[in-house]
Each structure stands twice: as structure tokens, then as C-alpha cells.
Amino acid sequence: MSAIDNLPPLREVIANHQLSARKSLGQNFLLDLNLTAKIARQAGDLSDCDVLEIGPGPGGLTRGLLSEGARKVLALEKDTRCMPALQEIAEAYPGRLEVINGDALEINPLTHLTPPIRIAANLPYNVGTELLVRWLTPPEWPPFWQSLTLMFQREVAERIVAQPGSKAYGRLAILSQWRSDARIVLSLPPGAFTPPPKVSSAVVHLTALPEPRFPADAAILSRVVAAAFNQRRKMLRAALKGVTPGIEDHLIAAGIKPTQRAEEVSLEAFCALAREIEQA
Numbered sequence: 001m002s003a004i005d006n007l008p009p010l011r012e013v014i015a016n017h018q019l020s021a022r023k024s025l026g027q028n029f030l031l032d033l034n035l036t037a038k039i040a041r042q043a044g045d046l047s048d049c050d051v052l053e054i055g056p057g058p059g060g061l062t063r064g065l066l067s068e069g070a071r072k073v074l075a076l077e078k079d080t081r082c083m084p085a086l087q088e089i090a091e092a093y094p095g096r097l098e099v100i101n102g103d104a105l106e107i108n109p110l111t112h113l114t115p116p117i118r119i120a121a122n123l124p125y126n127v128g129t130e131l132l133v134r135w136l137t138p139p140e141w142p143p144f145w146q147s148l149t150l151m152f153q154r155e156v157a158e159r160i161v162a163q164p165g166s167k168a169y170g171r172l173a174i175l176s177q178w179r180s181d182a183r184i185v186l187s188l189p190p191g192a193f194t195p196p197p198k199v200s201s202a203v204v205h206l207t208a209l210p211e212p213r214f215p216a217d218a219a220i221l222s223r224v225v226a227a228a229f230n231q232r233r234k235m236l237r238a239a240l241k242g243v244t245p246g247i248e249d250h251l252i253a254a255g256i257k258p259t260q261r262a263e264e265v266s267l268e269a270f271c272a273l274a275r276e277i278e279q280a
């Protein structure tokens with residue numbers, strides 16, 4: 001029996017179901033159930049929430065989420081080999097775990113979930129950033145989720161929480177911080193995973209703000225930030241030349257020096273620039 005439930009330890013589950021990790025699916029498993037329960041606790045009070053989990057694998061984090069009291073977990077897993085192990089968890093927590101075998105990039109989970117909804121995942125590295133960007137850029141705000149508790153490679157986690165003036169500061173920081181509170185809540189060494197990845201990891205917790213931190217049109221802000229950081233070494237008057245005519249005047253009106261580089265410009269100033277462009 002394991003530390004947190006009546007199910008077998010994860011090493012046994014992996015051996016019983018022959019779940020050798022596959023690199024092509026970004027599989028680095030967490031086998032310490034005390035650790036997965038700790039990650040689940042970072043997601044907040046789960047007792048009145050449905051939780052969407054991407055990539056449950058053999059179910060370590062899934063068991064953490066359920067033992068920490070999640071009302072329901074919807075788990076989307078691409079690897080068919082994991083289905084029997086996940087079925088055993090569903091039987092141990094009747095009515096609280098639904099598993100869908102498929103690609104998280106192609107499944108619309110909303111018809112299977114009841115708000116309030118939180119998202120928690122040890123993300124497959126190959127689809128992690130794409131999913132995060134999708135969750136941060138829905139057609140309407142507030143989004144369908146209240147919070148995201150996500151494991152990333154440390155370098156990606158640092159890009160999410162980065163501040164102006166740092167190398168990590170860029171599009172991901174702006175997208176994350178414009179409409180969410182984002183912080184790193186746990187750091188994990190490679191040895192926490194089986195097999196160990198080459199780099200360290202970190203858990204980031206993002207809470208959706210009810211309103212954007214500063215007003216701006218999402219599409220314009222997104223276009224400006226993409227252009228600014230695509231050529232991050234250039235002065236903004238050059239990097240943003242193609243975005244709209246008269247960019248130099250817009251930059252000045254937004255309080256940004258046209259000779260500045262994207263890396264030096266705050267989120268607030270980027271939002272001011274987006275408003276200037278919108279009003280032109």
C-alpha cells in the first residue's frame with residue numbers, strides 16, 4: 001500500500017503494466033506520492049473544483065489530486081498503455097476520475113467539466129508551452145479556469161515569471177502576467193523524476209485575474225509583443241516598424257523611448273502602446 005491511498009506504490013504499478021518511459025511522449029514520471037500530493041496542494045482548495053489534468057501517465061499526480069480532495073479529475077492521456085493503471089485509480093475513487101485516451105491538443109475538455117475548474121499537470125515538455133499559450137489566450141476573459149498549477153522545465157518557468165531587464169523576459173512573461181498572477185511555487189531537481197531529465201524543473205502557479213492588469217486589446221497587444229521580442233536586440237522603432245505607420249509617435253505617446261529594446265519595457269508600457277495604436 002502507498003503513503004496516500006490504498007493503491008500499490010507507483011514502481012509496482014509501472015512494473016505491473018510495463019510502462020517503460022517513452023521519450024517521444026515526454027515521459028518523466030513522478031513516483032513519490034508525498035511529492036505529488038505536495039504539488040496538488042499548491043493548486044489550492046480542490047474540494048469544490050473539477051480539476052483538468054493533462055498527461056496523467058501512471059497516475060502519480062492524479063492520485064495526489066484525488067487524495068487532496070478534488071471533487072472530480074478529468075485526465076487526458078495520449079498513451080494507451082496507461083489506461084489500465086488509470087482505470088484502477090478510477091475504481092479506488094468511485095465517480096471522481098474520468099480518463100480520456102487521446103491528444104490534449106485535440107480534445108475539448110469543457111463538456112466534461114463543471115465550473116469552478118482548476119488545471120494541474122506535470123506537462124509533457126513537447127506540448128507544454130503550446131497548451132499554456134492556449135489557456136492564456138482564450139477568446140473571452142475571465143477564462144474557463146481559475147488557476148493553473150503546472151510543472152515545466154526550470155527555464156520555461158523562469159520565462160513565465162520574468163521581469164523586465166532579464167534575458168528570460170519576453171512574450172510568455174507578458175502573456176502570463178497581463179491577466180494572471182504567476183509565481184514559482186516549487187523547484188525540483190532532475191532526480192525527482194524517473195527517468196531523470198537533463199535539466200531541473202519547477203512548478204508554476206497562475207491565478208486568473210478577474211480583469212486584465214492594464215487595459216489593452218488582446219489582439220493588438222499580442223501583435224506588438226510578438227514583433228517586439230522577435231527582434232529583441234533591435235531598437236523598438238525598428239522592431240515595430242511593420243506593425244503600424246507612425247510607430248515612433250505611438251511609442252513616445254506611450255512613454256517609451258523609440259531607442260529602447262523590448263527587454264527594457266514594462267508590461268504596463270506595452271499595454272499603453274497597444275492602446276495608443278488602437279486609438280490611432
Ligand code: SAM
Pocket residue numbers: 025026027028029030031054055056057058059060061062076077078079102103104105121122123124125127
Ligand atoms: N503526470 C505523470 C507524472 O507526473 O508522473 C506523467 C508526466 S509525463 C512528464 C507527461 C505525460 O503526458 C506522459 O504520460 C505522456 O504520455 C503524456 N502526453 C504526452 N503528450 C500528450 C498529449 N499530446 N496529450 C495528452 N497526454 C500527453
